Amino acid sequence: MTMASTQELAANRRDIRPGRIIAWTLLLIGGLIMITPLLFMFSTSLKTSGQVYDLKLIPAAPTFDNYIKVLSDGRFMQWFFNSTFIALTVTLSNVFFDSLVGYTLAKFEFRGRYFIFLAILSTLMIPTEMLVIPWYLMSSQLGWLNSYWGIMFPGMMTAFGTFLMKQFFEGVPNDFLEAARVDGLNEFTIWWKIAMPMVVPAISALAIFTFLGNWTAFFWPLIVTTSKELYTLPVGISSFSAEASIQWELIMTGAAMGTIPTLLVFLLLQRYIVRGVMLAGLKG
Amino acid sequence: MAKIELQKLVKEYGKTRAVHGIDLTIEDGEFVVFVGPSGCGKSTTLRMIAGLEDISGGNLLIGGEVVNQREPKQRNIAMVFQNYAIYPHMTVGQNIGFGLYTAKMTKAEKQQRIAETGKILGLEKLLDRRPAALSGGQRQRVAIGRAMVRDPVAFLFDEPLSNLDAQLRAQMRMEIKSLHRRLGTTIVYVTHDQVEAMTMADKIVVMRDGNILQVGSPTDLYENPVDVFTARFIGSPSMNMVEGVIAGGALSIEGATVSGFTLPSQEGKTLIGIRPHDLVVGEAGGAGLSASGTVEAVEPLGSETLVHLTMGKAQVIATAPGRVVPAIGSTVSVHAGAGSLYLFDAASEKALGRA
Numbered sequence: 001m002t003m004a005s006t007q008e009l010a011a012n013r014r015d016i017r018p019g020r021i022i023a024w025t026l027l028l029i030g031g032l033i034m035i036t037p038l039l040f041m042f043s044t045s046l047k048t049s050g051q052v053y054d055l056k057l058i059p060a061a062p063t064f065d066n067y068i069k070v071l072s073d074g075r076f077m078q079w080f081f082n083s084t085f086i087a088l089t090v091t092l093s094n095v096f097f098d099s100l101v102g103y104t105l106a107k108f109e110f111r112g113r114y115f116i117f118l119a120i121l122s123t124l125m126i127p128t129e130m131l132v133i134p135w136y137l138m139s140s141q142l143g144w145l146n147s148y149w150g151i152m153f154p155g156m157m158t159a160f161g162t163f164l165m166k167q168f169f170e171g172v173p174n175d176f177l178e179a180a181r182v183d184g185l186n187e188f189t190i191w192w193k194i195a196m197p198m199v200v201p202a203i204s205a206l207a208i209f210t211f212l213g214n215w216t217a218f219f220w221p222l223i224v225t226t227s228k229e230l231y232t233l234p235v236g237i238s239s240f241s242a243e244a245s246i247q248w249e250l251i252m253t254g255a256a257m258g259t260i261p262t263l264l265v266f267l268l269l270q271r272y273i274v275r276g277v278m279l280a281g282l283k284g
Numbered sequence: 285m286a287k288i289e290l291q292k293l294v295k296e297y298g299k300t301r302a303v304h305g306i307d308l309t310i311e312d313g314e315f316v317v318f319v320g321p322s323g324c325g326k327s328t329t330l331r332m333i334a335g336l337e338d339i340s341g342g343n344l345l346i347g348g349e350v351v352n353q354r355e356p357k358q359r360n361i362a363m364v365f366q367n368y369a370i371y372p373h374m375t376v377g378q379n380i381g382f383g384l385y386t387a388k389m390t391k392a393e394k395q396q397r398i399a400e401t402g403k404i405l406g407l408e409k410l411l412d413r414r415p416a417a418l419s420g421g422q423r424q425r426v427a428i429g430r431a432m433v434r435d436p437v438a439f440l441f442d443e444p445l446s447n448l449d450a451q452l453r454a455q456m457r458m459e460i461k462s463l464h465r466r467l468g469t470t471i472v473y474v475t476h477d478q479v480e481a482m483t484m485a486d487k488i489v490v491m492r493d494g495n496i497l498q499v500g501s502p503t504d505l506y507e508n509p510v511d512v513f514t515a516r517f518i519g520s521p522s523m524n525m526v527e528g529v530i531a532g533g534a535l536s537i538e539g540a541t542v543s544g545f546t547l548p549s550q551e552g553k554t555l556i557g558i559r560p561h562d563l564v565v566g567e568a569g570g571a572g573l574s575a576s577g578t579v580e581a582v583e584p585l586g587s588e589t590l591v592h593l594t595m596g597k598a599q600v601i602a603t604a605p606g607r608v609v610p611a612i613g614s615t616v617s618v619h620a621g622a623g624s625l626y627l628f629d630a631a632s633e634k635a636l637g638r639a
Contacts, residue, residue: 178336179369183430184357184386197373 038259044252052248066253076254078229079236084261086148086221086232087214090155094210095203097157102165103191107177117166123159132223139224150224151232155214161206168202169195208269215261233258286347286437286470287312288333294341295328295494302328304494305342310438310472310487315464317473319481319517320491326474327442329491333472334363334440347437357386362431363440367447368423370415370430377402377411380429387434401433404463421452428463438470445480457483478518482506490514512633515557515626521590523557523626524600530554530627535639537573539596544571544622545639550629554636557626558600565591565604565616573620577602579610593618 044052046062054060070076105117135154136145144150172195180190196203218234225231231239237254240247288310295303303325310316318326331337332344335356343350351359362383370379381398389397402408405425415423424444431439441460445453461484464471475481481488482502490497490505490513498510502518509515516522528537530551535542537556558573567574577593577600589604593616602618610616627636 173367173369175365175367175369176371178334179363179365179430180382181336182334182356182361182363183383183434194371197371 041252041256045256049249066249070253079231079233083233087211090152090214091207091210093156094161098161099165101162103169106166106169120159120162146226151221168199172198289345292342296340302494306496313468315471315486317481317485318489324491325494326491330440330474335359360436361438362436364427364431364444366443368427370426372415376413376426379426380433383430383433397433401429405429420448441473510635512628521560521601523559526556526598528554528556540575542573548637553630555628555630558620560601561603562624563602563618563620565602565618567617576617579612579614582609584609
């Protein structure tokens with residue numbers, strides 16, 4: 001070990017104060033509480049049905065049989081596809097419409113602008129549970145029950161997304177937009193070519209939240225779908241438990257595979273998520 | 285290339301009038317600078333010319349045609365903004381080329397235009413860089429490039445140098461000026477900095493509270509200001525103003541001896557303007573204005589020193605030539621020669637003439 005690094009170590013050691021030890025301990029406990037169910041999920045997915053109630057974290061004889069069983073069941077792949085399709089479509093729709101409306105509210109002067117903004121904002125105060133019945137009645141009357149569209153329509157545009165994008169577009173200096181106007185661009189192109197690239201962090205945050213929210217959505221897809229082919233992954237996995245006997249090892253295997261896209265999103269876009277959470281904290 | 289005419293141009297925001305029916309003709313190829321304090325309506329006027337603000341009254345003519353209702357793009361003018369407005373997500377080349385976004389040209393033609401513009405502005409080696417990797421002066425040049433590439437009938441500049449440091453500002457002033465000589469395109473330039481106005485303009489338009497006070501060449505405005513505001517606004521440091529009275533054909537100023545001036549016929553309370561460079565520290569030699577004052581502060585500039593004095597009741601700035609720096613608190617004599625006084629009516633603040 002060199003001189004310098006020895007000194008650094010000594011300096012670091014001096015930095016360890018009682019306050020920090022307490023903080024680290026609390027964080028460690030919090031982390032363990034959060035990660036334990038996940039570990040159990042992975043552990044259970046590697047157990048046979050007989051071992052499920054044997055609450056050991058490391059299975060006696062780990063097996064990938066459950067994975068083979070779930071993957072060879074065509075329904076799982078169908079649900080995985082359904083979830084992916086729905087989450088992606090809803091995400092793209094939100095990025096497009098929320099930012100278009102947010103931009104209009106932020107950058108154009110027109111009569112009733114403030115009222116429209118308030119109206120959009122006020123929908124944030126209505127809990128989903130209250131909206132489910134009107135959504136269902138609407139879907140039923142319009143023949144949207146048991147369809148992709150039925151699952152997706154309530155989330156195609158959100159008040160929160162519109163609000164988030166509006167706040168961000170307000171930070172884009174007007175000079176940029178006016179310069180483009182003088183250069184002869186139409187308003188749609190200005191939004192798409194100039195304003196949108198300037199709010200990429202906000203778009204990323206919105207995309208991440210929307211994707212994750214829809215990937216894990218359970219309540220509404222459960223209510224609006226009846227045929228198993230249209231189930232999303234969370235609804236499909238839960239249906240394992242509704243069959244004759246509860247097959248926990250299969251539920252856990254499905255759930256474990258269902259976390260893969262979530263993990264990917266987190267790993268790839270970690271930087272943006274942290275920023276997104278900070279934004280949500282600031283603006284929400 | 286085009287002549288721009290403002291005829292009784294009015295801008296109203298609700299019930300507030302920002303521009304009060306101004307008339308002005310900007311000749312083809314002229315470099316016109318609008319100057320005035322914040323809120324005087326100069327930027328609003330520029331934005332009306334650009335088409336970014338609706339015109340509430342009067343007419344705007346470009347090349348002899350009324351363009352009040354035309355969109356910015358239909359006016360074929362280009363604008364350079366204070367914060368440059370160059371797009372951070374595009375390279376320098378793309379930024380310059382963006383001016384050609386709607387132009388009906390082949391890709392090769394566009395590339396050629398971008399390369400030519402880059403060369404004129406000394407940006408040819410930076411075309412692949414992003415704005416974040418450029419200095420302030422280079423960014424400003426990119427903004428000018430984007431305006432130039434379209435070959436517009438006029439350039440509009442909205443305080444383009446305010447974000448640059450003093451040295452760069454001086455350099456860019458000269459660059460814009462030489463660019464104007466080269467291209468010969470009409471330029472309308474807005475600034476609150478009278479130095480920019482004086483050094484660049486063919487014609488200066490002084491504005492205040494939505495009105496044009498005076499239009500003229502830099503020398504004209506410096507030599508013959510129409511009122512106290514213009515007199516004090518043009519020239520740096522600002523013109524000194526002291527109170528005096530003209531009675532019986534003689535001018536009297538408290539604390540000063542005055543002799544040998546040819547005075548205007550109007551008598552009564554008068555404001556006397558003396559440019560700091562005409563009020564020299566030292567004993568008077570012959571006719572003129574002589575006074576003494578207490579030194580409050582000094583600003584040595586190297587070749588000369590600006591001396592802040594209390595002269596009677598008035599605070600004035602005088603110039604001490606050479607490297608002599610008077611001591612603070614000391615009493616010094618100052619004098620101004622014949623022909624260096626600007627006289628204004630004390631009530632209306634309008635010019636009475638020179639003496």
